[in-house]
Amino acid sequence: METPAAIRFDRLGQVFETGSGRVEALRNVSFEVARHEFLAVLGPSGCGKSTLLRMIAGLLEPTSGAVEVFGRRVDGPREDIGIVFQKPTLLPWANIEDNVMFPVRHKRGRVGSHDRDRAQELLRMVGLEGFGKRLPDELSGGMQQRVGIARALHMEPDILLMDEPFSALDALTREEMGFDLLRIFGERPKTVVFITHSVSEAALLADRVLVMTGRPGSVLTELPVPVARPRGRETIKDPAVTELAAHLRDLLLQRDAA
Amino acid sequence: MSLSMPDFTKPESKRPDPRRILAAPGVAAILTILGTVALWELAARTLDIPSYLLPAPSSIFSTFPSIGAERWMGHVWATLRVALLGFALAIAIAIPLAIALVRSPALNRTLYPLLVIVQSTPVVAIAPIIIVVLGAGDAPRIVITTLICFFPLVVSTATGLAATPPELIELSRSLRAPAFREITQIRLPFAVPYVFSALKISVTLAVIGAVVAEFCASDAGVGYFIQFSTSMFKLPQAWAGLFVLAAMSLALFQAVSWAQKLLFPWSLPRKR
Ligand SMILES: Nc1ncnc2c1ncn2[C@@H]1O[C@H](COP(=O)(O)OP(=O)(O)OP(=O)(O)O)[C@@H](O)[C@H]1O
Ligand SMILES: [Mg+2]
Numbered sequence: 001m002e003t004p005a006a007i008r009f010d011r012l013g014q015v016f017e018t019g020s021g022r023v024e025a026l027r028n029v030s031f032e033v034a035r036h037e038f039l040a041v042l043g044p045s046g047c048g049k050s051t052l053l054r055m056i057a058g059l060l061e062p063t064s065g066a067v068e069v070f071g072r073r074v075d076g077p078r079e080d081i082g083i084v085f086q087k088p089t090l091l092p093w094a095n096i097e098d099n100v101m102f103p104v105r106h107k108r109g110r111v112g113s114h115d116r117d118r119a120q121e122l123l124r125m126v127g128l129e130g131f132g133k134r135l136p137d138e139l140s141g142g143m144q145q146r147v148g149i150a151r152a153l154h155m156e157p158d159i160l161l162m163d164e165p166f167s168a169l170d171a172l173t174r175e176e177m178g179f180d181l182l183r184i185f186g187e188r189p190k191t192v193v194f195i196t197h198s199v200s201e202a203a204l205l206a207d208r209v210l211v212m213t214g215r216p217g218s219v220l221t222e223l224p225v226p227v228a229r230p231r232g233r234e235t236i237k238d239p240a241v242t243e244l245a246a247h248l249r250d251l252l253l254q255r256d257a258a
Numbered sequence: 259m260s261l262s263m264p265d266f267t268k269p270e271s272k273r274p275d276p277r278r279i280l281a282a283p284g285v286a287a288i289l290t291i292l293g294t295v296a297l298w299e300l301a302a303r304t305l306d307i308p309s310y311l312l313p314a315p316s317s318i319f320s321t322f323p324s325i326g327a328e329r330w331m332g333h334v335w336a337t338l339r340v341a342l343l344g345f346a347l348a349i350a351i352a353i354p355l356a357i358a359l360v361r362s363p364a365l366n367r368t369l370y371p372l373l374v375i376v377q378s379t380p381v382v383a384i385a386p387i388i389i390v391v392l393g394a395g396d397a398p399r400i401v402i403t404t405l406i407c408f409f410p411l412v413v414s415t416a417t418g419l420a421a422t423p424p425e426l427i428e429l430s431r432s433l434r435a436p437a438f439r440e441i442t443q444i445r446l447p448f449a450v451p452y453v454f455s456a457l458k459i460s461v462t463l464a465v466i467g468a469v470v471a472e473f474c475a476s477d478a479g480v481g482y483f484i485q486f487s488t489s490m491f492k493l494p495q496a497w498a499g500l501f502v503l504a505a506m507s508l509a510l511f512q513a514v515s516w517a518q519k520l521l522f523p524w525s526l527p528r529k530r
Contacts (some may be wrong), residue, residue, distance in 0.1 A: 057428075089425040089429075091446055093450075106433055106439055106444075
């Protein structure tokens, strides 16, 4: 028997009824994400990328079509999904370790020594060993976003949703974070849906890139990234990556001009 | 060349810089107050202002010992007790009410207009009615105080509860966590700065509330003391009462600020 895809969108549509009228955000969106695949999503602003993520997370019900996660129709929030937001949105009163453990404390009301050990391990993994007792505003923006990633991984989700996680960072930090992601997911593969506006980030990180059209958002095209793993710093100069990035840029610019 | 350059690495001379002293917290405020009192005294003496219009500070201060510490303490305690109990009751009502308003859009639509109406009604005008209804004792005074100081608390707490980053609310929902933890672990802590700025306003309003209540019916308290002194044409004594009230308000305001600094240091703007 065929194993079900990690995520499957089936002719999904989303219409928002707002005070000022109907907004058709998504139309007839169909695609699949395989288990442990890294999918990057590119598309013009307002084409419904964040809306897609919210539907995978079960935070929003589609007005037509369906989303399936591991073969089961999504009908509410599920715990095996971690989310990384554009802003780190940490709790300013809690230290870094408590921030990483927040999902557990929030869900169960308390944390155990196992959760603490796991937080330590994750902080080591995202390069923040020894920062556990600091408060968020003692950390730089990039470091805070690493805490956000560690927090999303703490409940060991099968699927990680990342909504423009590096867009608030400066260019160099952003590149650095990309290399870190390659290493982190090299160590423990995850199914990742990664929204970005950066074509080179998409080409460096993803197994496949999904390009969306403007509103109403639909799938323009899907392109595989023809570069083997493991990838690293040199990958960013790989001709296959730079060519794909250039092609993606053309696709997006054409859409804008049209 | 380099020898003639001033050495910036050396600390400046040890003599305290007068500008630095003036910038120290509180110094400027104290100097302003002392200066005002000195000017006042000077004006009262040279311009021969009648003491029922504006008594000189010296004659005001001389009433402090003549009243005696025990009587002062009695009046201060009577006012403070009502102000603090009314303030506590206001907190106990306002915060659950704010939570209810944020949790339920229906309540927000129905209850909020009612709150605005209550707030728009001059409490000073209904104070005598409350006293008649609730009778003698602290109860009516506490109710009047609560009515005067709870509104800013409700509004500000509700604003703070709603100002939580939406990402964290989505995170909470995606975890399918119990709803009360969204309040206790996310919304309430995020509202702390809002709650404290309202607490600072409310605590001074509580003193006003207690005084208003004493004006209506009372036989003790600083407000009562001011009214009684005025009716006896002891104006310097009334002014002394006023100073005591101002000091009480200031002390309560400071106490709330310290409580915030002590309990929720992270909620204060960071100094870098
Ligand atoms: N809750 C909502 N109510 C009404 N309209 C909404 C809602 N959420 C999203 N929209 C609309 O749906 C469209 C898609 O929004 P979405 O946030 O998914 O876009 P996006 O692709 O993530 O954009 P960006 O790249 O700017 O983040 C937008 O036009 C937005 O205004
Ligand atoms: Mg978005």
